Amino acid sequence: xxxxxxxxxxxxxxxxxxxxxxxxxxxxxxxxxxxxxxxxxxxxxxxxxxxxxxxxxxxxxxxxxxxxxxxxxxxxxxxxxxxxxxxxxxxxxxxxxxxxxxxxxxxxxxxxxxxxxxxxxxxxxxxxxxxxxxxxxxxxxxxxxxxxxxxxxxxxxxxxxxxxxxxxxxxxxxxxxxxxxxxxxxxxxxxxxxxxxxxxxxxxxxxxxxxxxxxxxxxxxxxxxxxxxxxxxxxxxxxxxxxxxxxxxxxxxxxxxxxxxxxxxxxxxxxxxxxxxxxxxxxxxxxxxxxxx
Numbered sequence: 001x002x003x004x005x006x007x008x009x010x011x012x013x014x015x016x017x018x019x020x021x022x023x024x025x026x027x028x029x030x031x032x033x034x035x036x037x038x039x040x041x042x043x044x045x046x047x048x049x050x051x052x053x054x055x056x057x058x059x060x061x062x063x064x065x066x067x068x069x070x071x072x073x074x075x076x077x078x079x080x081x082x083x084x085x086x087x088x089x090x091x092x093x094x095x096x097x098x099x100x101x102x103x104x105x106x107x108x109x110x111x112x113x114x115x116x117x118x119x120x121x122x123x124x125x126x127x128x129x130x131x132x133x134x135x136x137x138x139x140x141x142x143x144x145x146x147x148x149x150x151x152x153x154x155x156x157x158x159x160x161x162x163x164x165x166x167x168x169x170x171x172x173x174x175x176x177x178x179x180x181x182x183x184x185x186x187x188x189x190x191x192x193x194x195x196x197x198x199x200x201x202x203x204x205x206x207x208x209x210x211x212x213x214x215x216x217x218x219x220x221x222x223x224x225x226x227x228x229x230x231x232x233x234x235x236x237x238x239x240x241x242x243x244x245x246x247x248x249x250x251x252x253x254x255x256x257x258x259x260x261x262x263x264x265x266x267x268x269x270x271x272x273x274x275x276x277x278x279x280x281x282x283x284x285x286x287x288x289x290x291x292x293x
Contacts, residue, residue, distance in 0.1 A: 001258055002151070004230075004265045006143070009150050010273035014059055017280055021060035024287075032287030033062040034118065034279075035084055035093035039077070039103075040070040045096045048276075052094075055276050061283060064090070074103045078111050085113040092118030092136075092286035094279070115292040118282040121168070130175050134291045136282045141172045143274025144209065144230055148183040153207075153228060153263060160186035161202055163218070163251070164211035169232055173209055198222075210251040220256035229257060229264045232271050 025031060034056055038049050049065065056063035066080060077095070084093045093116055099105050109117075114124035120138035128135035137145075148155060160177045164170035170190065177186040186207065191198050193212075202208055202222040210218050211232035223229065233251030241247075250267030258264050265271055285291050 001261050002263045004147050004151055004263055004270055006147060006265060006270040006273045009147060010143075010277040012150075013146070013277045013281065014055065017059040017277075017284055020284065025060070030091075030287065031060065031062050032091050032283050033064070033089055034283045035064040035066065035087075035090045037066045037068070037077070037080060037084075037093065037095045039068045039072055039096070039099055042098070045098075049096050051276055052279065055280055056283075059280055061280070061287075062089075070100050072100075072103075074107065077103060077108060081108060081111045085111075085116065090116065092116045092283045094119045116286060118279055118286055120172075120282065126167070126172065129172060132179050132181070136285070136291065137176070137278075138168055138172050139275045139278040139282065140169050140211075140232060140271060141176055142278040142281070143271060144173065144232070145176060145183050146278065147230070147265070147271070147274060151263060153183070155183040155207065156185040158186050158206040159189070159204055160207040160209065161189045161191060161205035162209045162211070163191050163198075163202075164213075164232070165190055165192045166211065169211040173211065177207075177209075212251050214251055215249045216251070216253040218252040218257060220253065220260060223257055223260050225260050226262045227260060229261050230271065231265050231267050234267060234272060 036049050036052055038045060053063050053065055084090050095108050097105055109121045110123065112122055114122040117125055118136055120136040125135040129137055162170055162174045174188045174190045177184055178188045189201055191201055199222050203224055205227060207228045208223065209230040213233055215235040215237060229252055231250035231252040235249050236246045237249045238245060239247035248268045
């Protein structure tokens with residue numbers, strides 16, 4: 001069993017980005033600028049955005065954080081998006097999800113200029129990705145592709161089962177794994193909460209990507225020997241052995257499943273660190289106008 005170390009890979013990619021930013025600075029070019037919009041005080045969102053700002057500093061990007069309280073109106077948020085769309089100094093920006101119930105997330109996503117949509121959620125980027133055109137790929141699927149690539153994991157002709165059909169992970173992951181590319185060229189099955197014979201489908205899989213948000217859902221009796229397992233899940237569970245009183249748990253029952261795997265990502269330290277570094281890669285592309293002029 002090989003552990004896929006997302007922490008080590010993300011550290012390497014950060015160094016690569018920082019070196020490129022250094023070259024841009026030496027040449028007198030524009031330093032990439034990422035802006036983040038945070039609404040309310042959700043604990044997970046606060047942690048995630050703080051990590052993004054910190055990573056921007058590490059790689060040498062300029063970053064801005066725009067904060068609103070929970071009661072911000074949809075109109076105010078749309079006006080903020082419009083300002084960021086029109087700001088020539090901002091290369092890319094994200095509106096951190098989830099948003100309060102009175103705000104339409106889809107309306108906000110569609111209002112973002114797709115050329116600055118470094119989260120890769122805009123329908124233009126989602127559509128371009130689905131037909132294999134250059135675009136901003138959403139950060140978690142992009143991070144998973146990078147892990148497969150850096151560990152030189154063979155994907156061609158393999159049967160890949162994706163557990164989950166979210167717009168952010170499941171659907172784009174399935175699209176990417178079936179494309180004529182590496183990583184890709186898989187036969188892909190997408191399973192979800194309405195799928196029947198789910199265990200049987202998992203048992204036939206060479207690669208399983210689990211993005212359900214269901215703690216320890218994938219058990220040992222659902223996987224075959226030599227399977228590759230990518231665990232996207234992160235759920236905070238009460239714990240009596242940690243100082244914080246919580247521990248992060250993935251969608252895979254790790255202790256049970258890992259002995260059967262050829263490769264597996266841990267939680268934490270697997271896919272998580274890759275998500276933020278993929279956002280940085282998208283911001284670098286946006287700053288260089290490498291995808292959209």
